[in-house]
Amino acid sequence: MKSILTPPEIQFSGTNPRIKWINDKMRPFLAHPILILLCLWGAYILLDGSTTYYFELPTPGFVYAFITTIIGFFSSCLYFFWLFPSVFYAKKPWRIISLSLLGISVLSGLKYLLFLLAGIQTHTLLDFFFYELMRQWVFLVVTFTVWGFYALIKALQAKQRTEASFDRLRIVHNKGQLSPHFTLNLIGDISAKSLHFSPELFEDINHFITILRYAYIDTENFNSLSAEVQAILAYLHGQKLRFENAIYIQDEIDRQLLDYEGLYMPKLLLITLIENVFKHGIFQDPTCPVLIEAKMVYGKSPVPILSFSTQNKINKDLKLSKGKFGLETVRNLLDYFFDSATLTPTVTEDTFSLTLTIPYEESNQTWPNR
Missing domain, CATH: 3.30.565.10 (Histidine kinase-like ATPase, C-terminal domain)
Known part of the structure; x- marks a missing residue:
């Protein structure tokens, strides 16, 4: 019996109806991830607007909400497409991370400037950037949650493609292994007969048998250093046989x-x-x-x-x-x-x-x- 602390395995295939349903519904969003952010910010506008209206909360106005939403959307884009992928996937992420943070700072400064141009009364510059830092932290956490779900689905899809490719290779490999012992034994018998006519031909055939036997080894099975060296020597012999004195x-x-x-x-x-x-x-x-x-x-x-x-x-x-x-x-x-x-x-x-x-x-x- 498995421990309750052990997470269940995820079967990401067409035979799992729930995962398949998620995959089908998410396909356009996975192909165009910016749609995910548009839906996220659409939901944010709907939730914020309905909450403000229902509870009759004070609001700075439509222009304030519009500027905040636009800057927030572009901030999420920087987090989603630049910051998070560079942190988790880039070998040298510091340059992209620095550019992302610089972009966030520029967007925050642009937001303050737009507030001034629109005549919106806001906090002092220091207070504005403090509250903006808190707001950006919320944007970062929410965007990371969405990006994590997106990255998980993409990883599962990649795993599915890899397993499918591996299965196809395994089928091809198994077809290639049709009666390997019969093939090797037959060539071995021919090699033994060739010794009576040409010791040199006998050696060439034996090297060929070595390569053929090595080719039949499954990559998941144990391959010894000895077998690898034997295959190398047979490979070099074949190259010398092919190019002769050249x-x-x-x-x-x-x-x-x-x-x-x-x-x-x-x-x-x-x-x-x-x-x-x-x-x-x-x-x-x-x-x-x-x-x-x-x-x-x-x-x-x-x-x-x-x-x-x-x-x-x-x-x-x-x-x-x-x-x-x-x-x-x-x-x-x-x-x-x-x-x-x-x-x-x-x-x-x-x-x-x-x-x-x-x-x-x-x-x-x-x-x-x-």
Whole structure:
């Protein structure tokens, strides 16, 4: 039985009628969030006006209410579209936060100026800004409540899209896994027969089997450092087979890494870094060969540390993507699976270098079970 302190899971899908109803009704507002603020301030005007009329409260007049509503609406826009998103999502939010607060100050000053031009009797300048600060605090809290609901719905929608995409990928992956053992065993039999005719062909087929077996590994299952290194060696063999004598690689991968079957390595992590070398670099220049180094080192403690590095000549004819060779994806994997890992890219005028260190201090909780 679940604890009452545990919040229930939210099923954001078409099979949940309440969530689906909210999603359907909120769709135009989510597409155009400024409509949310318009409804919010429309409700504010209706509530304030009806309360003032019903209780016969004193009021400074229509012009005062109109100016206050307009300035309040634009203040909510600054909070909704600038301040809150920058606080929660921006990597360096201080500039946007400062501009937002400056915008609020300008709006407050404009409000005071409009009151003076309209001949509205108000407080002294100091009292005005004190009461305006209190009013802006109320605007901020109310707008944040609405923005939080909006952000929650958007996050749930993004989660739904991600899960749907993942399910589609899983279906494709399962289709690709149709009888994998039969396929591998069949190719293995062909490989064994080829040994009688050509030892070189036998080696090529075995490397192909290694890549194929690696491709069948589910990303949610345990992938050992040994399997990742095997896949790297098979990948490099395939590149050499493909380009023959037109490829220049300085392979300094320690084969003893093939013995580390108990250490985890996320599938495609190291291979992605190597593949990017061939995708974005020049590997056909004999004066500047591609350098790939991988080894296990030990510091002062007996903790094994994987040291992995690449270096290649930059292909200046290619436009580099903003993601810097997809390093952000690799960083995210490292942050999740290895707390102490470091990934350091270095770009000079002609070369791109990358150094990765992973201390294997202990089995991480995020590692999948074997």
